[in-house]
Amino acid sequence: PSTIFLKDYTPPTHLIDTIELTVRLNDDVTTVSSRLVGRRNPASGSGPADLYLDGEDQELVSLTLDGRTLEKGDWRQKPEGIVVPGIAGDFTLEVEGRIKPQDNTRLEGLYKAGGMYCTQCEAEGFRRITYFPDRPDVMAVYTVRIEADKARYPVLLSNGNRIETGDLEEGRHYAVWHDPFRKPAYLFAMVAGDLMVDRDSFTTRSGREVALEIYVEPGNEGRTGHAMDSLKRSMAWDEEVYGFEYDLDIFMIVAVSSFNMGAMENKGLNIFNDKFILADLSTATDADFQRIEAIVAHEYFHNWTGNRITCRDWFQLSLKEGLTVFRDQEFSADTHDRGVKRVGDVRLLRAAQFPEDGGPTAHPVRPDSYIEINNFYTVTVYEKGAEVVRMIHSLLGAEAYRKGIDLYVERHDGQAVTCDDFVAAMQDASGIDLTRFKRWYAQAGTPRVSADWRYDEAARTLTLDLAQTTDPTPGQPDKQPVVIPLRTALIGENGQRLPLTVDGEESGDETVLVLDEAERRVTFSDVPKGAVPSLLRGFSAPVKLDAAWSDADLGFLAATDDDPFSRWEALQTLATRAILAMVEAKRAGRPMSLDAAVVSAVRDGLEDARLEPAFLAELLALPGESMLGQAMDVWHVDAVHEAREDAIWTLGDTLFDTWLALYDRLSGETAADDLSTAAMGRRALRNRALQFLVSSGRPEGLARAAAQVQAAASMTDVMSALAALNDTDCPERTEALQAFHDRWQDNPLVLDKWFTLEASSALPGTLDRVKELQSHPRFDPKNPNRIRALVGGFTMGNPVRFHASDGSGYAFLADEVLRIDQLNPQIASRLCQPLVRWRRFDGERAKAMTGALRRIVEQPTLSKDVFEIASKGLS
Numbered sequence: 001p002s003t004i005f006l007k008d009y010t011p012p013t014h015l016i017d018t019i020e021l022t023v024r025l026n027d028d029v030t031t032v033s034s035r036l037v038g039r040r041n042p043a044s045g046s047g048p049a050d051l052y053l054d055g056e057d058q059e060l061v062s063l064t065l066d067g068r069t070l071e072k073g074d075w076r077q078k079p080e081g082i083v084v085p086g087i088a089g090d091f092t093l094e095v096e097g098r099i100k101p102q103d104n105t106r107l108e109g110l111y112k113a114g115g116m117y118c119t120q121c122e123a124e125g126f127r128r129i130t131y132f133p134d135r136p137d138v139m140a141v142y143t144v145r146i147e148a149d150k151a152r153y154p155v156l157l158s159n160g161n162r163i164e165t166g167d168l169e170e171g172r173h174y175a176v177w178h179d180p181f182r183k184p185a186y187l188f189a190m191v192a193g194d195l196m197v198d199r200d201s202f203t204t205r206s207g208r209e210v211a212l213e214i215y216v217e218p219g220n221e222g223r224t225g226h227a228m229d230s231l232k233r234s235m236a237w238d239e240e241v242y243g244f245e246y247d248l249d250i251f252m253i254v255a256v257s258s259f260n261m262g263a264m265e266n267k268g269l270n271i272f273n274d275k276f277i278l279a280d281l282s283t284a285t286d287a288d289f290q291r292i293e294a295i296v297a298h299e300y301f302h303n304w305t306g307n308r309i310t311c312r313d314w315f316q317l318s319l320k321e322g323l324t325v326f327r328d329q330e331f332s333a334d335t336h337d338r339g340v341k342r343v344g345d346v347r348l349l350r351a352a353q354f355p356e357d358g359g360p361t362a363h364p365v366r367p368d369s370y371i372e373i374n375n376f377y378t379v380t381v382y383e384k385g386a387e388v389v390r391m392i393h394s395l396l397g398a399e400a401y402r403k404g405i406d407l408y409v410e411r412h413d414g415q416a417v418t419c420d421d422f423v424a425a426m427q428d429a430s431g432i433d434l435t436r437f438k439r440w441y442a443q444a445g446t447p448r449v450s451a452d453w454r455y456d457e458a459a460r461t462l463t464l465d466l467a468q469t470t471d472p473t474p475g476q477p478d479k480q481p482v483v484i485p486l487r488t489a490l491i492g493e494n495g496q497r498l499p500l501t502v503d504g505e506e507s508g509d510e511t512v513l514v515l516d517e518a519e520r521r522v523t524f525s526d527v528p529k530g531a532v533p534s535l536l537r538g539f540s541a542p543v544k545l546d547a548a549w550s551d552a553d554l555g556f557l558a559a560t561d562d563d564p565f566s567r568w569e570a571l572q573t574l575a576t577r578a579i580l581a582m583v584e585a586k587r588a589g590r591p592m593s594l595d596a597a598v599v600s601a602v603r604d605g606l607e608d609a610r611l612e613p614a615f616l617a618e619l620l621a622l623p624g625e626s627m628l629g630q631a632m633d634v635w636h637v638d639a640v641h642e643a644r645e646d647a648i649w650t651l652g653d654t655l656f657d658t659w660l661a662l663y664d665r666l667s668g669e670t671a672a673d674d675l676s677t678a679a680m681g682r683r684a685l686r687n688r689a690l691q692f693l694v695s696s697g698r699p700e701g702l703a704r705a706a707a708q709v710q711a712a713a714s715m716t717d718v719m720s721a722l723a724a725l726n727d728t729d730c731p732e733r734t735e736a737l738q739a740f741h742d743r744w745q746d747n748p749l750v751l752d753k754w755f756t757l758e759a760s761s762a763l764p765g766t767l768d769r770v771k772e773l774q775s776h777p778r779f780d781p782k783n784p785n786r787i788r789a790l791v792g793g794f795t796m797g798n799p800v801r802f803h804a805s806d807g808s809g810y811a812f813l814a815d816e817v818l819r820i821d822q823l824n825p826q827i828a829s830r831l832c833q834p835l836v837r838w839r840r841f842d843g844e845r846a847k848a849m850t851g852a853l854r855r856i857v858e859q860p861t862l863s864k865d866v867f868e869i870a871s872k873g874l875s
């Protein structure tokens with residue numbers, strides 16, 4: 001397969017101003033007719049030029065140019081499209097084609113999900129519906145007519161406003177939709193089905209009433225209230241914080257059961273994985289409620305950052321995704337607890353993006369090449385991209401950032417633009433030179449920052465030495481320094497922030513130090529003895545910080561730092577050091593024991609009455625196995641698992657009475673139907689206590705977990721108790737899982753939770769259980785949610801079993817990747833990812849992982865999606 005390069009970008013030869021699309025849905029063959037009115041693009045040149053139309057997996061029936069039917073010799077067939085040569089000026093092109101959505105297992109383009117038809121066109125799905133210049137810088141006004149059987153598909157939807165409906169012969173009907181906003185093909189959507197609708201409305205700040213509609217399959221009505229509420233709050237937040245008002249008279253969401261990703265921001269007609277819409281008290285956990293809220297917000301926010309202003313080409317994906325993730329993160333932070341949200345975001349970045357940035361598929365936030373664009377919807381483009389926007393926000397300050405956004409919209413509304421255009425608007429609005437900052441878009445890899453300091457008691461100065469380096473990544477052997485904003489404070493002996501004088505300048509009690517060279521020295525003056533630097537507060541840059549904190553400094557910061565992230569980080573670092581020491585002891589055949597400093601830091605946290613329960617629940621969570629693995633040169637999977645289990649056991653056992661008292665106190669304090677942030681926090685803390693109680697191995701712990709499952713007060717409590725029991729081989733676990741299965745077997749989304757629990761158990765025999773469950777009557781081997789729950793639950797959520805030293809986990813994954821690739825390459829390619837990290841493991845495992853990758857790459861009919869990931873994994 002060929003590689004596409006950013007440096008080869010050229011503007012489209014022709015622009016399309018309008019498209020009239022007619023889709024006639026039939027059980028056997030669906031016909032698609034389109035009428036394109038276009039012209040030569042002056043930015044590309046003048047005179048006759050080839051018009052290239054992308055098109056895949058369809059039968060081309062006819063082509064008519066300006067009323068003349070084209071014969072075979074009038075156009076040329078290309079592997080993934082056609083060329084109509086010699087088009088010089090304005091033109092009208094009519095295209096007739098035939099497709100079979102019922103056979104579309106890739107879930108790209110038009111496909112059938114359950115009983116309904118729906119579309120997914122980002123990034124390149126529209127070319128599977130009709131021949132068209134399917135690139136985001138070709139923006140047209142769409143008028144769409146859908147025809148279908150009226151009884152089976154009473155609801156016919158597309159983008160924009162419904163302008164006409166009517167009946168046809170033979171029990172069929174039609175609807176015509178017109179979207180007045182120019183858009184790229186990737187934002188086109190249509191839906192046909194027998195759907196239930198939840199209706200509401202939102203009045204914009206200028207007084208326009210917008211109809212809100214959420215469509216679901218029958219049986220799911222009554223489970224859309226939270227999504228609707230989230231939508232209205234997102235609309236209000238975007239007006240208030242960004243000044244963005246919704247622009248059509250109707251905003252629709254459709255929930256579908258077979259979907260490759262989370263959701264899609266099609267103009268006026270978002271399509272969602274039903275997992276991210278459907279929620280009620282008995283079936284959704286607090287985490288589900290918060291995720292739904294965040295995804296509804298994210299897709300809605302794309303209306304301005306993505307739809308009104310879109311990407312010139314797919315290399316610019318982070319222009320819309322990084323910015324929109326930053327926006328949804330801030331919405332959630334404003335809605336709930338800012339500190340807890342930040343900790344969660346950093347956790348994700350470190351667990352998923354840092355490994356990507358340090359592995360064979362590392363790429364910049366704006367990649368410079370790809371084989372398959374679907375492989376670039378990555379945590380780097382999304383989450384690191386959001387960190388890049390966050391750093392711009394930090395460097396400019398909130399006010400100048402907002403001016404930058406206003407200028408960006410003023411300049412580019414209705415256009416398809418680049419990341420450079422975004423940064424230029426920020427720079428011009430603020431007057432801050434961002435030239436060097438742009439390296440963040442072009443350079444892959446996670447910068448390492450070292451921080452060392454000396455205190456001069458006589459001079460009362462603290463001298464801080466900062467330095468940065470970035471390791472080579474594929475294709476980028478030499479790295480340049482990037483611009484790193486380090487939010488910094490000094491914490492005095494009494495636990496308070498000290499006033500700062502930085503290099504002679506008074507700087508309040510918190511400052512942003514900018515490290516934009518390889519090294520920088522900063523001197524703080526008038527510093528009292530005992531001050532401890534608090535660095536990278538709020539995780540102000542996506543870097544790995546190696547700071548010269550002693551264990552005592554970390555204990556102090558874990559007990560006093562007023563920045564929630566930094567406080568959490570101090571305890572995480574202390575615990576990481578302690579668990580890694582246990583790993584070393586274990587490997588050297590010495591007895592393991594958890595450093596008492598961790599026990600006292602946890603005890604101090606538990607005794608600090610000022611902490612919000614939600615934050616305390618985060619503070620008390622030990623680093624996960626993959627985080628610990630990342631902190632080692634070689635991830636010794638079994639030793640890490642045992643050391644971490646042992647550390648949890650120690651904390652559970654030593655502080656048993658405290659956990660028990662906390663658990664019992666919080667049990668009486670929170671009604672299960674209270675979905676406030678505070679109530680969610682109390683539940684999180686209570687369930688953290690339960691986790692430690694169960695880990696202690698004492699019967700009272702197991703009994704409480706079993707009782708909590710039985711009480712079934714809320715899905716949060718049931719799932720937390722099941723998770724706490726899941727790694728213990730005991731009758732309580734077996735009975736609880738069976739009861740859960742029996743209760744929820746008819747609800748696919750809840751049964752997915754059960755599949756994931758089964759797949760993520762650290763107990764021996766889990767892989768056999770996973771294989772057995774692939775024949776479970778409710779396991780649909782084609783459905784992405786089922787695959788992610790069971791197969792992904794094992795390969796991504798169960799390090800100790802997936803990385804079994806006999807290589808059985810890798811062989812299983814290779815088989816699954818090859819099976820799924822025949823149906824749905826996008827899902828197969830994502831599933832393949834854990835194998836590419838083989839350099840992190842010992843020789844035997846690395847050999848088995850590369851063997852599995854080789855077996856995949858050797859498959860002759862491999863998709864380019866999987867080929868790109870697996871071959872990069874081997875390089």
Ligand code: HT7
Pocket residue numbers: 120122123259260261262263264265298299302321377
């Ligand atoms: N912009 C969307 C990205 C996307 C996608 C969504 C669903 C299925 C396939 C997809 N391919 C790309 C989602 C978003 O970031 O908002």
Ligand code: ZN
Pocket residue numbers: 298302320321324
């Ligand atoms: Zn997005």
